[in-house]
Amino acid sequence: MADEAGAVASVSTGTAARRIGVSPITLRSWDRRYGIGPARQDGRHRRWTPADLAVLDEMCRLTAAGVPPAEAARAARERGGGPPPAPGVRRPEAGPGPPLGDVRLECRGLSRAALRLDAPVVDELLTSFVDEYGLVRAWEDLMMPTLRAVGRRWASAGDKYVEAEHLLSWHVSSALRRVPAAPPARTGAGPVLLACVPGEQHTLPIEALTAALAERGLPTRMFGAAVPATALDEAARRTGPRAV
Structure with missing residues (x-):
């Protein structure tokens, strides 16, 4: 999506974290330590453009492959989207965006976290999905497609990723059980x-x-x-x- 000036839409730190499959704390740490982040703006929330997300994506791929974070950050800026923009560059506000595009990106982020066996991030992402989208949509559009994707991954690679599917299934089950129940409906009908x-x-x-x-x-x-x-x-x- 672009505005009339041709600027691409940007997203919040929380949305960026869900799409990449890491926690917001990790993003802030990478920004503080290695300069992996969007341009700072006085009095405005920080926004991540597709170029910023490309750098994050490469950083995530490299660190998952065992590259030290500082080295991964340098390589990510070179390969993913170039150096960070200069301070003071204005970022456009994000528009509504196509929901299915966001959902696909967030499924990928959840899948990555599961394949890394990053249980705290898996748990955090699942909770944020239910909070933001509601239980039914979170299950239909995010949890179930990601479970299928991770299942296909290990099915095509022997038993290499079966532990990731088991971990993801456990945390999905836990997230479902945390959803608060409404007061019982007074219908008189059985369960x-x-x-x-x-x-x-x-x-x-x-x-x-x-x-x-x-x-x-x-x-x-x-x-x-x-x-x-x-x-x-x-x-x-x-x-x-x-x-x-």
């Missing part, structure tokens, strides 16, 4: 029963549904993985659910 069929061990989709229903104040009973049909039938008989 919604959620369970995986026999042999199914992947619970994340029904964990997401459980969290979404609770967020709306609807009572649930979650039974998890591989529930025998007879056990689920007995649970339904005892609870009188509105849906299973």
